[in-house]
Amino acid sequence: MVMLIAGCNQSGELEIEVYETSASGNKLTKLSEFPTSETTVQVVLDPNSTFQEITGIGGSFTESSAYLLNQLSEENRNKVLEAYFGDSGARYSLTRTHMNSSDFSLGNYSYAPVEGDTKLENFSIEEDRDDIIPMIKDAMAISTDGFKIISSPWTAPPWMKDNNDWKGGKLLPEYYDTWALFFSKYLQAYQNEGIDIWGVTVENEPLGNDSNWESMHYTPEEQNEFVKNHLGPTLENAWPDVKLLGYDQNRHEELIEWVDAMYDDEEAAQYYDGTAVHWYASTLKIFAEELQYAHRKAPGKHLIQTEATVDAEIPAWKDDDWYWSKEATDWGWDWAPEDRKHLHPKYVPVYRYARDMIGTLNNWVDGWIDWNMVLDRQGGPNWAQNWCVAPVIVDPDADEVYFTPLYYTMSHFSKWIRPGAVRIGHSQTGGELMLTAVQNPDGSIAVVMLNQEDSPKEIQLELQGEQVTFGIQGKALQTVVIAAGE
Numbered sequence: 001m002v003m004l005i006a007g008c009n010q011s012g013e014l015e016i017e018v019y020e021t022s023a024s025g026n027k028l029t030k031l032s033e034f035p036t037s038e039t040t041v042q043v044v045l046d047p048n049s050t051f052q053e054i055t056g057i058g059g060s061f062t063e064s065s066a067y068l069l070n071q072l073s074e075e076n077r078n079k080v081l082e083a084y085f086g087d088s089g090a091r092y093s094l095t096r097t098h099m100n101s102s103d104f105s106l107g108n109y110s111y112a113p114v115e116g117d118t119k120l121e122n123f124s125i126e127e128d129r130d131d132i133i134p135m136i137k138d139a140m141a142i143s144t145d146g147f148k149i150i151s152s153p154w155t156a157p158p159w160m161k162d163n164n165d166w167k168g169g170k171l172l173p174e175y176y177d178t179w180a181l182f183f184s185k186y187l188q189a190y191q192n193e194g195i196d197i198w199g200v201t202v203e204n205e206p207l208g209n210d211s212n213w214e215s216m217h218y219t220p221e222e223q224n225e226f227v228k229n230h231l232g233p234t235l236e237n238a239w240p241d242v243k244l245l246g247y248d249q250n251r252h253e254e255l256i257e258w259v260d261a262m263y264d265d266e267e268a269a270q271y272y273d274g275t276a277v278h279w280y281a282s283t284l285k286i287f288a289e290e291l292q293y294a295h296r297k298a299p300g301k302h303l304i305q306t307e308a309t310v311d312a313e314i315p316a317w318k319d320d321d322w323y324w325s326k327e328a329t330d331w332g333w334d335w336a337p338e339d340r341k342h343l344h345p346k347y348v349p350v351y352r353y354a355r356d357m358i359g360t361l362n363n364w365v366d367g368w369i370d371w372n373m374v375l376d377r378q379g380g381p382n383w384a385q386n387w388c389v390a391p392v393i394v395d396p397d398a399d400e401v402y403f404t405p406l407y408y409t410m411s412h413f414s415k416w417i418r419p420g421a422v423r424i425g426h427s428q429t430g431g432e433l434m435l436t437a438v439q440n441p442d443g444s445i446a447v448v449m450l451n452q453e454d455s456p457k458e459i460q461l462e463l464q465g466e467q468v469t470f471g472i473q474g475k476a477l478q479t480v481v482i483a484a485g486e
Contacts, residue, residue, distance in 0.1 A: 022476035034471035049425025056094025066131035069398035103213035110157035148198035154214035199243030220261030232271030274302025280345035286359035310370035443484025
């Protein structure tokens with residue numbers, strides 16, 4: 001029988017609150033009793049050692065997610081929005097959406113559908129009025145602190161491209177000015193709706209996606225050309241407060257090539273506010289060296305994870321155990337080149353999320369954005385049949401909502417790691433445990449830790465000479481909150 005010890009209220013000890021999500025059934029559960037263990041992990045926090053300031057954590061407003069919410073009853077729609085943006089929920093603070101359509105749209109569309117309309121006189125965001133815009137506005141109404149939005153194009157309209165197709169191809173140089181104007185028109189149209197866009201990326205996945213859905217290709221040099229002579233000056237003139245992020249693809253060695261190109265070109269570098277990255281190069285590897293390199297290349301600029309998702313044939317429905325078991329595979333399990341297959345082993349979905357968020361935050365990433373907030377039981381709708389998993393899965397026909405363990409995993413970070421927080425130093429001895437720690441603007445400290453082993457661990461946590469002892473279950477994620485002044 002596992003022994004239990006009282007939490008943290010003995011005289012002279014740190015006062016802490018501990019919230020746990022575990023394979024055994026806890027879901028952001030506030031704990032007052034803890035398991036003991038023969039394995040003790042000593043963790044020392046050092047708030048005097050500081051690193052990056054956190055921009056935010058959250059997920060994405062896709063047409064698919066917004067459409068699905070509109071198929072639910074008002075009660076369930078509000079329940080999901082509250083769960084993501086309300087004070088009782090995940091409190092998402094950094095989000096993303098797509099300019100024009102993506103694969104997680106109901107079909108292909110562009111805000112500039114008229115061929116040859118170089119002045120964009122027919123520009124219209126009408127496609128977004130049924131679903132995306134209402135979802136964003138309702139989230140804004142619920143969110144106490146508000147949230148930032150990053151917008152990314154998957155492709156220019158086909159008539160601006162050398163292959164006249166939604167998929168693949170490149171932007172024709174004669175339309176560089178028109179495409180830069182498109183960004184400005186989009187920002188203005190959304191502002192007219194009462195929605196301010198915090199930042200944009202130049203292009204989602206400029207290396208392409210094997211032409212499976214909307215995409216448009218740039219080399220690093222082509223991105224620089226477009227930015228320094230077209231998009232950068234356009235934004236600087238009309239939207240000087242909007243952040244511009246370059247790259248927006250995977251974190252492997254190509255990240256080094258791109259940040260070298262972006263920041264070695266001084267004329268282009270002045271327009272970049274940071275670098276955007278994705279996680280799809282591996283189901284396991286953080287690519288810490290590449291992230292450290294990107295930070296050193298531009299230490300004063302953002303390094304934001306703008307997309308991550310579990311891609312699966314069909315999401316597991318009301319089966320929490322699947323999300324805690326090593327059964328998931330991604331595209332690389334079947335399709336990665338032989339020299340990269342080792343980067344795509346089977347994985348535990350909860351661990352993949354928690355490991356990646358802890359690992360990237362510990363390597364200078366200042367924002368982390370999940371992909372779709374809501375998908376259906378097929379993992380769509382997705383016109384390209386690129387099925388994925390979301391933290392919340394819904395069945396619109398039955399008006400049912402399933403909060404998967406991934407929702408609670410995201411919440412461990414987004415709810416207690418707030419914008420303006422600063423990552424602080426920590427050290428640990430005595431056992432395998434992944435963790436990260438921040439000090440929030442209100443002075444509170446949040447520590448997120450992951451125990452991937454089956455057995456529990458005793459934790460001895462020290463902050464500026466004060467200590468507290470508690471425990472974490474096996475196969476569990478915890479957020480430890482130390483109030484300001486402790």
